[in-house]
Amino acid sequence: MTTEIISTDAGDARVTWHPAPRPRLVLAVSHGAGGGIEARDLRALAGALPAHGVSVALVEQPWRVAGKKLAPAPKTLDTGWRGVWPALTAPGLPVISGGRSAGARVACRTAAELGAHAVLALSFPLHPPGRPEKSRAAELLGAGAPTLVVQGGNDPFGRPAEFPEASHELVEVPGADHGFAVPKRAETTQERALGILTDAVVRWAASLG
Numbered sequence: 001m002t003t004e005i006i007s008t009d010a011g012d013a014r015v016t017w018h019p020a021p022r023p024r025l026v027l028a029v030s031h032g033a034g035g036g037i038e039a040r041d042l043r044a045l046a047g048a049l050p051a052h053g054v055s056v057a058l059v060e061q062p063w064r065v066a067g068k069k070l071a072p073a074p075k076t077l078d079t080g081w082r083g084v085w086p087a088l089t090a091p092g093l094p095v096i097s098g099g100r101s102a103g104a105r106v107a108c109r110t111a112a113e114l115g116a117h118a119v120l121a122l123s124f125p126l127h128p129p130g131r132p133e134k135s136r137a138a139e140l141l142g143a144g145a146p147t148l149v150v151q152g153g154n155d156p157f158g159r160p161a162e163f164p165e166a167s168h169e170l171v172e173v174p175g176a177d178h179g180f181a182v183p184k185r186a187e188t189t190q191e192r193a194l195g196i197l198t199d200a201v202v203r204w205a206a207s208l209g
Contacts, residue, residue, distance in 0.1 A: 008083020010076050011062030015087055018058070020050040025096060025205060027120065028088045030059040030081065032101030033071035041100055041122050041150075041180045041197055048198040054205050055091065059084055061103075077106045085114050094118075096205065097145075101125050101157070101178065105139050112144030118208050119147040120201065121168075123178050126158025137164050148204045150197050152176030171200040 006013045015028075016037060027049060031037050037058040046056045061080045063072055071077065081097075088095050097107040098120030111119045127134045140147070140163075147168035151160050153175050160172040173193050175186040182193045 004087065005065075006084050006087050008062060008080050010072070010080035010083065012065050013062050013080055013084045014060040014065050015084060016046075016058045016060075018046040018050050018056040020053050020055045022053055023050075023055040023091065023093055024053045025117070025208065026055050026057055026088060026091060026093050027096045027098055027201075027205070028057040028059055028084075029120065029122070030061060030099040030103035030106060031064065032099075032103055032123070034101075035179075036060060036064050039100055039179065040194060044194040044198050045201060049202065049205070052202050052205065054096075054202075055093070057088055059088075059099075059103075071102060074102075074105065074109070077102065078110055081106045081110055082114065094208075096120055096208070098122065105136065108139045108143040108147070112142070116145050118145050119143045120204075121147060121149045122197075123151060123155060123180065124149050124158065124163075125178075126162055129156040132162065140164075140168065141166050143168070146208060148201065150200055152178060152180055169204065171196070173197055 002017045049056050094117035096118045097111050097116035099107045100122035104121035104124045149170045152173050155178045173196050174188045175182045176193050
C-alpha cells in the first residue's frame with residue numbers, strides 16, 4: 001500500500017494505492033459527502049480486488065484532506081476528481097471511475113469527458129430521502145461507459161426498484177442501507193452483504209474488455 005498527495009485546482013487530494021500483483025485494470029473510487037475512504041464498502045473492495053488483477057486507488061477529495069466536515073458543491077468535487085485523474089492513468093492501464101454516494105455522482109458526471117473505461121456507482125443517491133421527484137437519474141444515464149450500480153435494498157436515497165431500466169447493470173444487496181449496513185437480525189449477515197458487493201464487482205470487472 002502506498003499513498004501520494006496530488007495537487008488539484010480544488011486543493012490537495014490523497015490517493016491510497018492497493019496494487020494488484022499482476023494488474024490489468026485500475027479501480028479508482030472516492031468517498032461520499034459524509035465520510036471518507038474508511039467506508040466499509042471501499043475497504044472491502046481494496047481488500048478483495050487486487051487478487052483478481054485490479055489495482056484499487058482510494059481517492060480522498062481535497063475537502064477531506066483539508067479536514068473540512070462538509071463537502072463542497074458538485075462542481076468543486078468534479079474539479080478535484082479531474083485533477084487526480086492523471087495520477088490514476090499513470091500506470092498505463094484502463095481506469096474504472098467509481099465512488100460511493102456523492103463520489104458515484106462525480107464518477108458518472110465526468111466519465112465520458114475523462115475517458116473512463118467503465119463506471120462503478122456504489123449507493124448511487126438517486127434522490128434525496130423522501131424526495132423521489134428530485135431525481136438524479138440523468139447523471140447515471142449520461143455516464144457514457146459500461147456502468148455497474150451496487151445498491152442496498154433499503155437505501156433511502158433510492159431502492160433498486162426505483163432505478164430506471166437502462167444500459168447499466170444493477171446488483172442489490174438485500175436489506176442493506178446507504179452505507180451497506182444490514183440489521184443484526186437480517187437474513188443477510190454483514191459479512192455476506194459485503195461479499196455480495198465484492199463478488200459482483202469482481203465478476204463485472206472480469207467481463208470488461
